[in-house]
Amino acid sequence: MVLSIGIDCNGEDWRASLLENGRTLELRPLNDVRSALEYVRHICSFYPEPVIAVSARKDGYPTHLTATANTSVSNGTSPHNHGENKVHDFLLALESVYFNTYYLPSIRQLASVPLYRKQYRLDMGSSGDLCAVTTLTFRMRKQEASWQEMRFFYLTADCHSRSIIVVEDGRIVDGIGETSAGFSALQLGATDHVAWQDLLKSEAIAEQAYWESLTQDLAGLMAIHHLEDIVVNGQRKDNVIEWLNDRYQCYLFPRSDDEQPGYEVAIGAAIIAEGLYHPGLAIEVVERLQVSPIKLGMLE
CATH class of the missing domain: 3.30.420 (Nucleotidyltransferase; domain 5)
Known part of the structure; x- marks a missing residue:
């Protein structure tokens, strides 16, 4: 066994x-x-x-x-x-x-990532990102996908952070590690009406910054790697797909019907x-x- x-x-x-x-x-x-x-x-x-x-x-x-x-x-x-x-x-x-x-x-410690890319980006993704991509490529191979077909961005979008991993021909070659993804107004605790209004403005600004920075990061990676597909995972996956679907081909992370999310x-x-x-x-x-x-x- x-x-x-x-x-x-x-x-x-x-x-x-x-x-x-x-x-x-x-x-x-x-x-x-x-x-x-x-x-x-x-x-x-x-x-x-x-x-x-x-x-x-x-x-x-x-x-x-x-x-x-x-x-x-x-x-x-x-x-x-x-x-x-x-x-x-x-x-x-x-x-x-x-x-x-x-x-x-971590991603930066993989031999498949070119050395020159490691010079200008310290955080290229965590060991958790590596493991999630491992699960994804394993399942694609079980479905008889070839390595050459495995060309995509793997985007994890949670409530407080996001990351993007670049996969070409079944190998991880680039990545942008955990990036702040805005904050929740409920966590900051407004105590009066004025504070609440300021809070709403701050959260709205943080959201704008998140979506624009995500768009910029994807556009920059797209200019280098010329990939068409994005596999999306995380707590905000539905929001991300709605935001990106008119520009990119987006897919949800594949899971079986009885698999609990969060175990990839x-x-x-x-x-x-x-x-x-x-x-x-x-x-x-x-x-x-x-x-x-x-x-x-x-x-x-």
């Missing part, structure tokens, strides 16, 4: 995917470091030595993992168990127990994990994307 686990460490919303030979067995929300470790231990108690791949979204390869007096490796807890510390504790715990565990790179990163991480060790479609996708994850035990 070929089992792989993909773990998406995205802020407070962690998710896991369990795959067997490219087939999704389970999608599971994870509340914190402790629940993530308990989930991995539970799977390993039934299926020894699964391959595990971790995406931390905003981060690329960590340079090192260091245990401190404030970190408990056994349960992954820490007095500062948020953000980077939270991911650090989780990786440290995995490294101490599970041998076949890998940390996934965890699924992609599990596909990469499977492709590192086992023959089949997953290894074909991993090789095409030129993914070189780092084994946790190799970090110094």
Whole structure:
């Protein structure tokens, strides 16, 4: 039995995917470091030595993992168990127990991205973007699409951020990483009528800035890459398609009817994990994307 686990460490919303030979067995929300470790231990108690791949979204390869007096490796807890510390504790715990565990790179760390492009853009997309594209290309290959047909922009539009990844012939070659996407008036808390009116104006301005900057970014990438198709995902996908549909050919991210949204990163991480060790479609996708994850035990 070929089992792989993909773990998406995205802020407070962690998710896991369990795959067997490219087939999704389970999608599971994870509340914190402790629940993530308990989930991995539970799977390993039934299926020894699964391959595990971790995406931390905003981060690329960590340079090192260091245990401190404030970190408990056994349960992954820490007095500062948020953000980077939270991911650090989780990786440290995995490294101490599970041998076949890998940390996934950001877009900028892929060999398929030309070196000169890395010189003028620092944030080209996260490991989460890589995993989502992995899921997308894997599903396209299952539908017998050729690599040459995989030429598109992958646009993620959430409430507070967006990113654009460029895929040519099944390889990631460019990207614009997480960009602010306006803000919500409800989060700012107006206390009187004047403040509320100012708030509405500010939100309207932020929305205008978001749509114009998105249009500019797409136009700039289009001028370089000459692609026609955009695959759209995220919380604001319907708004984005409505905005762009008269200028571009837009498609929704493909999902099965019973698949919960928001798990494409965890699924992609599990596909990469499977492709590192086992023959089949997953290894074909991993090789095409030129993914070189780092084994946790190799970090110094």
